[in-house]
Amino acid sequence: xxxxxxxxxxxxxxxxxxxxxxxxxxxxxxxxxxxxxxxxxxxxxxxxxxxxxxxxxxxxxxxxxxxxxxxxxxxxxxxxxxxxxxxxxxxxxxxxxxxxxxxxxxxxxxxxxxxxxxxxxxxxxxxxxxxxxxxxxxxxxxxxxxxxxxxxxxxxxxxxxxxxxxxxxxxxxxxxxxxxxxxxxxxxxxxxxxxxxxxxxxxxxxxxxxxxxxxxxxxxxxxxxxxxxxxxxxxxxxxxxxxxxxxxxxxxxxxxxxxxxxxxxxxxxxxxxxxxxxxxxxxxx
Numbered sequence: 393x394x395x396x397x398x399x400x401x402x403x404x405x406x407x408x409x410x411x412x413x414x415x416x417x418x419x420x421x422x423x424x425x426x427x428x429x430x431x432x433x434x435x436x437x438x439x440x441x442x443x444x445x446x447x448x449x450x451x452x453x454x455x456x457x458x459x460x461x462x463x464x465x466x467x468x469x470x471x472x473x474x475x476x477x478x479x480x481x482x483x484x485x486x487x488x489x490x491x492x493x494x495x496x497x498x499x500x501x502x503x504x505x506x507x508x509x510x511x512x513x514x515x516x517x518x519x520x521x522x523x524x525x526x527x528x529x530x531x532x533x534x535x536x537x538x539x540x541x542x543x544x545x546x547x548x549x550x551x552x553x554x555x556x557x558x559x560x561x562x563x564x565x566x567x568x569x570x571x572x573x574x575x576x577x578x579x580x581x582x583x584x585x586x587x588x589x590x591x592x593x594x595x596x597x598x599x600x601x602x603x604x605x606x607x608x609x610x611x612x613x614x615x616x617x618x619x620x621x622x623x624x625x626x627x628x629x630x631x632x633x634x635x636x637x638x639x640x641x642x643x644x645x646x647x648x649x650x651x652x653x654x655x656x657x658x659x660x661x662x663x664x665x666x667x668x669x670x671x672x673x674x675x676x677x
Contacts, residue, residue, distance in 0.1 A: 426457040429638050432469075432477035434548055435575035437621075438462035440595045440667050442658050449654065450645050456638065464547025464575065472496055472624070475631030479639040481646075483593075483621045484548035497624035499640065502676055503647050504655050504668040508552055508617040510610040511580070511597055512538075512589035520589070520609050526616040527560040529609075534560075537568040539588030543579045544571030548619070553591045556616050580604060593619055595667035598659065620676060621668070623647070647672035 437443050438460065447458045461471060465482040472480040473496040480497070482488060491497050510520060510529050518536040523529035533540050542564075543550040557564055572582055576596045583590040584604040597608065611617060623643050628636035645651045652670035659667035 424455065426451070426455045427635065427638055429456055429458050429479065429635060429642060430461070430477040431458050431479050431481065431642070432461045432463065432467075432471040433481040434465045434468055434483055434621075435462050435577065436483070436549070436593045436596045437481055439575065439577040440599045440659070442595070442655065442667065445658060446646060446651065446654050449650075450642060454641065454645075456642075458642075462575070464543070464545040464550065466546030466548075466551070469496075472626045475626060475634060477626055478635045479623060479625050479642055481621065481623045482548060483619055484551045485620065485622075487548075487551065488622055488624065492624070495627055495630050498627045499643060500622050500624040501643055501647055502671050502674065503621055503623050504652075504671050505618065505620040506594045506668050507611060508549065508591055508619050509594050509597055509608045510589060511583070511592050511606045512609050513587050513605060514607050514609075516609055518589070523610055526556050526610070526613040530556050530560045531562065533589055534562050534564060534568075537566060539583075539586050540564065540569050541579055541583040541586060541588045541590040542569065542571040543576065543590075544573045545575070547576070549576060549591055549593060552616065552619070556591075559616070580606065595659070598663045598665070598667055601663075620671065 433443070443460060447460065450456060451458055461477065465484045466487065468480050468482050469487055469491050471477045473491060488500060492500050510526070518532040518538040520529040520532050523532060542553060572579055574582070576592060577600060579590055580592055580597065580600055584606050623646055625636055625639040625643060626634045628634050652672050655668050656666050656670040659665065
């Protein structure tokens with residue numbers, strides 16, 4: 393009888409210990425589950441592979457899962473204006489300032505830059521290699537009616553392209569001008585297939601140059617081809633459900649010496665130059 397009673401007590405103790413371990417494991421799982429941060433960004437930061445490296449380190453060090461939506465800058469800003477992202481990383485200054493002014497974003501911070509380039513096949517039928525500036529290059533393309541592939545997606549690159557046509561007093565139309573409504577990578581691929589010109593950010597071109605026949609034909613225009621990137625937090629006063637503190641932690645990371653070092657070195661080993669230039673703390677041009 394005593395042995396039976398002892399066994400019952402032992403079993404009860406083991407059950408209690410097991411239940412406690414299960415509860416502890418469940419509690420541990422819940423506390424260690426990563427937070428999710430929604431990032432809306434332009435396709436160039438994705439197509440170049442920069443975010444794969446930049447975000448991975450932040451995720452690992454902060455137990456965060458970054459859910460990245462890669463779309464044109466116009467769409468990325470619109471996503472933030474709906475409160476459907478926590479932070480955005482984009483490159484269209486006037487559109488950014490407008491969205492800040494309407495209260496959708498706060499803490500807009502300069503993080504990096506590169507340059508736009510006009511790319512095409514080396515035979516250069518429009519002769520843009522000899523152009524004096526970007527508007528002259530576009531005028532030559534229009535005059536020759538050489539194929540030009542436009543992103544047509546309201547991205548930062550698309551906005552810059554449209555501004556160059558406007559400055560050249562040209563409304564591009566006709567079969568030579570094709571708007572594809574795609575991201576940078578797909579637009580470059582289309583231009584390569586069709587033997588046309590297109591405007592690209594330098595980083596995406598460098599990331600793709602070994603897969604295409606296109607080369608940089610024009611790039612010397614500080615006025616139109618400078619391409620700054622900013623990161624902004626979605627305003628919690630307008631959208632209380634956004635993860636503002638986590639967004640600010642991310643902004644502080646990408647503009648910190650650690651994040652800026654990753655940005656500045658990204659691509660050097662493979663392309664011989666960085667795809668982006670770190671710019672945190674630098675006075676904007």
